[in-house]
Amino acid sequence: MFRRPCPRVDSNPSPRQLRIPAYNIRLTNRSIPRLHQANPLSTYILGISAYYHDSAACLLRDGLIVAAAQEERFTRKKQDSGFPAEAIAYCLKTAGLTAQELDYVGFYDKPLIKFERLLETYVSFAPKGVRSFWAAMPQWLKTKVWVRDEIQRELDYDGPILFCEHHESHAASAFYPSPFEDAAILTIDGVGEWATTTYGMGEGNQLKLLAEIGFPHSLGLLYSAFTYYTGFRVNSAEYKVMGLAPYGEPTYVDLILDKLIDLKPDGSFRLNQDYFNYAAGLTMTNKRFDRLFGSPPRQGETHLTQKEMDLARSVQEVTEMAMLRMAEHVYAQTKKKYLCMAGGVALNCVANGRILRESSFEDLWIQPASGDSGGALGIALYIWHQYLQKPRSPQGDSMQASLLGPCWEPHQIEHFLDREDLTATRVSDDQLADHTARLIEDGQVVGWFQGRMEFGPRALGARSILGDPRRQDMQSKLNVKIKFRESFRPFAPSVLREKVQDYFELDHDSPYMLLVSHINQEHRTPVTETETAPQGLDKLKVAHSSIPAVTHVDHSARVQTVSRDDHKQYYDLIKAFENRTGCAVIINTSFNVRGEPIVCSPQDAYRCFMRTDMDYLVLGNYILNKEDQDRPQEAYEQWRKELPLD
Numbered sequence: 001m002f003r004r005p006c007p008r009v010d011s012n013p014s015p016r017q018l019r020i021p022a023y024n025i026r027l028t029n030r031s032i033p034r035l036h037q038a039n040p041l042s043t044y045i046l047g048i049s050a051y052y053h054d055s056a057a058c059l060l061r062d063g064l065i066v067a068a069a070q071e072e073r074f075t076r077k078k079q080d081s082g083f084p085a086e087a088i089a090y091c092l093k094t095a096g097l098t099a100q101e102l103d104y105v106g107f108y109d110k111p112l113i114k115f116e117r118l119l120e121t122y123v124s125f126a127p128k129g130v131r132s133f134w135a136a137m138p139q140w141l142k143t144k145v146w147v148r149d150e151i152q153r154e155l156d157y158d159g160p161i162l163f164c165e166h167h168e169s170h171a172a173s174a175f176y177p178s179p180f181e182d183a184a185i186l187t188i189d190g191v192g193e194w195a196t197t198t199y200g201m202g203e204g205n206q207l208k209l210l211a212e213i214g215f216p217h218s219l220g221l222l223y224s225a226f227t228y229y230t231g232f233r234v235n236s237a238e239y240k241v242m243g244l245a246p247y248g249e250p251t252y253v254d255l256i257l258d259k260l261i262d263l264k265p266d267g268s269f270r271l272n273q274d275y276f277n278y279a280a281g282l283t284m285t286n287k288r289f290d291r292l293f294g295s296p297p298r299q300g301e302t303h304l305t306q307k308e309m310d311l312a313r314s315v316q317e318v319t320e321m322a323m324l325r326m327a328e329h330v331y332a333q334t335k336k337k338y339l340c341m342a343g344g345v346a347l348n349c350v351a352n353g354r355i356l357r358e359s360s361f362e363d364l365w366i367q368p369a370s371g372d373s374g375g376a377l378g379i380a381l382y383i384w385h386q387y388l389q390k391p392r393s394p395q396g397d398s399m400q401a402s403l404l405g406p407c408w409e410p411h412q413i414e415h416f417l418d419r420e421d422l423t424a425t426r427v428s429d430d431q432l433a434d435h436t437a438r439l440i441e442d443g444q445v446v447g448w449f450q451g452r453m454e455f456g457p458r459a460l461g462a463r464s465i466l467g468d469p470r471r472q473d474m475q476s477k478l479n480v481k482i483k484f485r486e487s488f489r490p491f492a493p494s495v496l497r498e499k500v501q502d503y504f505e506l507d508h509d510s511p512y513m514l515l516v517s518h519i520n521q522e523h524r525t526p527v528t529e530t531e532t533a534p535q536g537l538d539k540l541k542v543a544h545s546s547i548p549a550v551t552h553v554d555h556s557a558r559v560q561t562v563s564r565d566d567h568k569q570y571y572d573l574i575k576a577f578e579n580r581t582g583c584a585v586i587i588n589t590s591f592n593v594r595g596e597p598i599v600c601s602p603q604d605a606y607r608c609f610m611r612t613d614m615d616y617l618v619l620g621n622y623i624l625n626k627e628d629q630d631r632p633q634e635a636y637e638q639w640r641k642e643l644p645l646d
Contacts (some may be wrong), residue, residue: 002199002211002268002329038097043388046091047380048084048151049108049169049372051144053235055084056373056455058404059091063384063392065177067094068404068455070373073600079236080597083154084376090406099157106383108375109166111147113193115140117215121279129280164382166192166375167343170367171209173378174342175202176385177398178365184336185209186326189343189371190220190235199330202340205385205392210333216279217271219322220345222261225276226315228284230308231298242350243489245316246554247536248309252293256318259292263318267326304488306536316350323351327359342367342374346514347457349558353516356508368402368512369456377455401511401566403462405453408602413620416602423629424622433569436618437576440468440586444615445482447591449605450569454598458513459590460560461494461570463598463605465614467549467587469493474549476540478589481613485594488537490558491587493550496574497561499584503547504559511567513560513588519545524555547585560588595643 038044039061047058050071058068067090072078074086092099118140122133143150148161164172170187182203189196196218200209223241224234232240257263262270273279277286290296298308327339339361346352347370356364367374384390408416417424427435439446446466454460465482467474469491479487492513493503501507506517523546534542539553550557564571578584591599593612599605602619609617610629617624 002213002266038095038101040101043103043384044095044097044101045104045106045380045383046088046102047106047108047376047378047383048088049375049379050083051081051111051147052372053079053081054371054373055081055087056369056376057084057087057091058376058380058455059095059097060380060384061095063381063390065377065398065400065404067091068369068377069406069453070455070597072597073405073453076597076604078595078597083150085154088155094406099155102157102159104159104383104387105151105155105157105161106379107147107151107161107163108169108372108379110163110193111144113165115145117191117194121215125280132280132282135282162379162383162387164379164386165195167195167198167212168207168209168382169375169378170342170370171198171200171202171207171340171378172382172386173367173369173374174340174346174365175207176381176392177367177377178202178338178340179394179396180338180340180363180365181394182336183338183340183365184330184334184361185340185342186330186346187341187343188219188323188326188345190224191215191218196220197326197343199326199333201334201336205390207382207386213268216273216276217269219269219319220343221276221278221284222271223315223319223345223348225278225284225289226311229289229293229297230311231300231302231304233300234284238344239347240486240489241312242316242348243552244304244309244312245350246313246552246556247488247539248306248311248313250314250317251310252314253317255292256314261318261322263322263325265325266329267322267324268329269322304486304537309536316348319345319348320351320354323348324354324358327355327361331360337362338365339363340365340367342370342378344371346370349514350516350556352514353556356515363508365397366512366514368399368454368458368460368514370514371457373456397511399455399512402455402458402460403452403567404455405462406600407452408620410620413602413622416606417619417622420606422606422624424619424624426622429621432618432621433572433576434580435623436466436573436616437580439616440466440577441580443468443471443474445474445478445613447605447609447614447617448570448573449591449599449602449617449619453600456512458492458560459588459598460512461562461567461573461588463591463600464570465587465589465591466573467491467589468581469547469550469585469587470581470583472543472548474587477613478549478587483589483593484612487540490552491550491589492558492560493547493585494560494562494570494574494588496571496578496584497563499578500559500561503585504557506559508561509563510559510561511563513558516556516558519547519551519555519557523547547583549587550585593643 045060055071059066069087071084072080195212197213275289504517545551
């Protein structure tokens with residue numbers, strides 16, 4: 001079922017000299033300091049992903065990452081798919097660079113091959129899908145086919161523009177930043193040009209894809225079909241299905257395997273297109289899918305039933321089964337000890353945890369920006385190592401803890417506070433960790449804004465909301481009163497790296513929150529003989545461990561390990577909390593609310609702080625108490641009507 005990749009059709013074979021109009025730097029970006037000065041002897045490569053979802057930009061200098069960010073963080077439009085003009089402006093500004101000084105620009109896929117797939121798919125399904133076809137054509141003919149021309153219009157640049165295939169970008173983003181000299185590579189997502197799943201290997205600076213599974217057979221689209229059917233937003237809320245799964249039973253596993261997916265022992269598969277509508281329609285599933293599961297799709301924001309929980313559990317187990325089989329097949333074919341992963345499905349941290357524990361691979365590394373945003377990094381690294389044939393010398397994880405976004409210096413934060421006439425208390429560097437730890441110990445919810453913003457979908461201690469994991473009511477408080485999201489959603493624990501085994505069945509670095517592990521037995525809270533095990537969402541009413549706010553109902557947790565070398569300021573905070581409480585774990589969730597991107601600037605942070613029931617905001621060394629702010633919270637309540645639900 002895995003097949004060798006098709007010959008690589010280069011839709012843009014000859015780099016051309018281009019002129020690209022000037023970019024604009026938004027007001028929010030003008031205060032971003034330059035971290036570097038342009039070196040005329042260096043090679044600068046700009047990577048771009050755009051037009052589908054999670055547009056982003058990444059800048060390399062001599063193969064090292066200078067900056068990377070998603071467009072959504074600047075435009076405040078979640079999963080912004082437009083041309084990443086503001087992310088590019090940030091990258092160039094950070095490097096002290098102009099577009100004319102770039103040596104190469106890379107785009108993360110080949111639009112003409114993707115367009116070919118679109119046309120062939122519609123022809124294959126015709127006359128079905130004519131509405132979808134005519135809905136898609138205007139954007140394709142206006143923008144997506146003419147990527148080179150769009151880049152010309154957006155920037156001012158004379159130099160080569162290079163393209164590689166979508167899954168090559170994923171593979172490059174997975175292997176090149178990894179700590180491994182050689183490794184197997186597995187990429188899984190919805191679809192790129194034709195490929196939906198690929199595997200290969202990386203050795204030194206060379207990357208080679210060996211086999212692939214092609215559209216319409218896609219593990220990512222299978223998961224998205226169930227996301228749609230259970231009433232959540234496709235390409236945005238798949239993680240909700242993963243979070244909902246432990247509340248259900250695997251009731252539908254056999255039905256899925258019998259009717260929807262032909263899963264082979266090597267992890268390859270075919271999807272039965274009789275039940276799906278995504279290839280040529282405007283929905284993920286069809287009436288036959290509805291009849292198979294006994295009802296139409298759940299309407300968003302309506303009551304969740306046991307059925308949705310069981311469906312989530314079932315598709316999650318099928319996904320884990322497929323990914324484990326793939327991993328074993330890749331191990332057998334490549335004979336490599338290590339595995340690197342990317343693609344949207346690689347963000348399924350439950351499956352990742354099982355691959356680490358149960359597969360034959362000795363170690364695993366997952367790209368923290370595994371989705372399309374990471375493609376910007378992938379194409380830039382692909383140009384440096386594969387096109388330019390530059391050597392690679394792995395020196396550990398080169399993602400720099402994924403802290404690659406904008407940073408605001410103390411004087412810039414002070415200027416913002418003065419300009420807005422805000423009340424804040426300044427503390428010294430030595431006082432900051434202990435002062436904040438005391439607030440968390442007292443049950444306060446703290447918005448934490450420090451250093452460079454994270455690249456990727458996870459807040460890792462730079463743009464985070466923090467709380468005390470020992471408080472059973474903290475999960476509900478954070479979900480309902482601050483994040484304004486579904487009550488069943490779990491929160492991640494941040495734990496000191498050297499203490500991870502004290503709390504979790506994990507002895508592995510997990511700096512990017514991409515591995516799920518179970519809580520140690522000694523921390524679990526068993527159901528007593530007099531209690532009846534709760535079912536469904538009633539499981540939320542029971543404390544499952546000594547750190548209940550970060551323990552999911554199946555005694556699991558999406559763990560983030562924090563080391564002092566990678567993240568000193570955040571490490572010191574957790575250490576101060578441990579010194580005060582004896583607990584080396586705190587709650588970490590992203591600094592945003594439902595439907596909103598993670599905050600980027602002090603302005604974004606303050607706005608989010610005032611619109612929620614957060615108690616304190618820590619901007620650098622400045623601490624803001626909600627009670628000290630003059631502006632009434634009511635002034636911000638209109639925002640809930642402005643943000644789209646995710």
